[in-house]
Amino acid sequence: MLPLAHGRGRAFRLACAAALVAVALFAACRKGTTPGPLSATLVTPAGEKRAVIDVLGLTDAERAALKDDAPDAVWESLLKVSVQAANPEATPPAVAGRYSVTDKGVRFTPAFPFQPGRRYDVRVDLGRFRRDEPRTLTTTVALPGGPTPAAEARVMGISPAGQTVPENLLRFYVWFSAPMSRDAGLPHVTLIDERTGVVADAFLPVDGGFWNHDFTRYTLFFDPGRVKVGILPNEKMGRPLVAGHRYRLAIATTWRDAQGAPLVEPFEHRFTAGPAATSPLDLDTWQITLPAAGTRQPIVLRSPVPLDHAIALRAVGVSSAGGDSIDGEVSLDVTDTRWQLVPTEPWKAGGYSIVALETLEDPAGNRIGRAFETPIDDRRPPAAPRLTRAFRITPG
């Protein structure tokens, strides 16, 4: 009975399958074929990136008796590949993968690539169904470990990058020069108050998932329970940033990049906390610098207060009077107050609108027409935020 099948019906099916293999192999043996020595080696087939294990030395009859579509549990009783355990008494389960019969023997293709430097035990047991003699092979295979990856990634910058940030800042963005690992970021970040030392529990203790799509930008959320006024952690510990204090945000080289290498050098950003930002954004307060018709000059919008850098890049746009979006290259300056769009096509004279999404925020979460924290007054519900502002480009 195969040890890996326990459910009754399943055990019966697997036993039948194993028995068929056994009968076939036994018959092959009876025919008098003299089997050669077995071998198991790691090879990378031509045109493939992934290493496989090829088991060679099977007789034609043995190969003929094996079926590609046998259940994995049956295959594992004939060829088992497992991660070499630190404890020799442990019997780890088989590594998942695909088994196939080749014109020379049997191939095991792992579901996930073998890891360089990791040792894998291979046990072949074609003799378990033979009645005359054992036919087994036990060996260990490993891909070369490869060199230790060199440090190449560094922190490129922080946003908001300004000298002063509001004390109710919700988040910092940290940009890296190369893709990073998905490991937790918080252990590598320290916030230091130059008066009182390390600020404990400053950041949201929820890690992972706050990367951009290519793992080059990490969002460091402050603990909202401390930022929002009146919540218990805020009342007990106060805000992580206090207006008037100077801070250092330090990032250690222990933060690993996607290759597993540390950062090239530590990073430090110095800033001062200012008064809390509690006012809603208002498009009417923005200055517009108009381009000339017939040119690809940028349209420049200047906000009196900094905008959230990442959101402003995707939540502000320009549309024509007909409602068509104006395509182009958008950027924001280092102060997060100067937004510009360089159009793909020259401007035409006519009416346009600045269009903002409702999700546009400043670094403290205040939105157009609505502060992050808004007193409830159902007698006077807030008006819908005005998210567009019209302007005209006159003929040159």
Add this chain to the structure above:
Amino acid sequence: MRVRSLGAPFVTASILAASLSGTPSARAVVTGADAGAKPSALGVLAFGPGNVLFAADPQAAAIYAFDLGSSSAAPGAADVPDLDKKLAAVLGTDAAQVTIADLAVHPATRNVYLSAMRGSGADAAPALVRLDGSGRLDVIALGSLKYTSVELPNAPVANPQARRDPRTASITDMAFDNGQLIVAGLSNEEFASKLRAVTYPFSKVDPGTSVEIFHGNHGAVETRSPVYAFVPYSIGGTKQIVAGYLCTPLVTFPMSSLTAAPGAKVRGTTIAELGSGNRPIDMIVYSRGGQDYLLMSNTSRGVMKIPTASFGAASGITEKVTQTTAGVPFETLAELKGVEHLDRVGADKVAVIAKAETGLSLRTIALP
């Protein structure tokens, strides 16, 4: 220590530049095939009709509906005391290289399905693994499953270049209810959740709504906060969403508000404050002795058992809360230590993944 300072040119470097166009959109991009799915990551899971398993790809802000077909795996799911080590061995690595994202129990076979990431660097790859009644862990070959997928709108999307540095919507929870998949998405930028109703079979995605809440610990102030776990649940004959927010208000709001007109103001009713410094992980509803209960696992406040009987009568917390918790009564289950993920197994049991000093274990226990 060398101190780097920012120069102004940094901001206009290509890593920060993005193109976009002006108006919001809720276009649904639906794809499907008999094979060949290549999700970049796997996150939360939820079962749909028949053998359909919904799996979120948080990195691509997409949701896959995999047709698992039938299997000969032994029904049920055996307890696995050393789940992290055994799963890692099946994936050809060690436990430090494996992150389990979610657990879901097949309603018919009661096999447990686990979503996980193998590796954390450039070689990171998603894995879907089935645990059966014999204790066997089988890697499901995602590329061989029939599937459809839908991308969540990532407004503004009119200009394809805007996708060069798209917002990441880390999907925090999903539930299938009456032909609709409800999705809670958490942005890596805005501090808020978008809840969306996605019709299945995939055809359209509602624009979604961001439900504002009254944070009872907070005085008479409204604010935004992300949803981490939720269940659809009928209260007084009306289908509601019961949602657990960060830090940890428990909030109800009508399911119909998910399809409210864009810009419509939706405010949830905060029926409990379950403690700060915490986020919910998973949530289920079950019945016991004619009474319904909500069972919720948390990052730092244990597993909570919350009778739902008073949900309909709860008027909502509108005064400042001076205690750690407030609102509808609940019980923290001392015997369920370290529980991270959980899902219901039939009417009487629950499968839980618990963390201890020795690692992760998976077991099926009677519902409390």
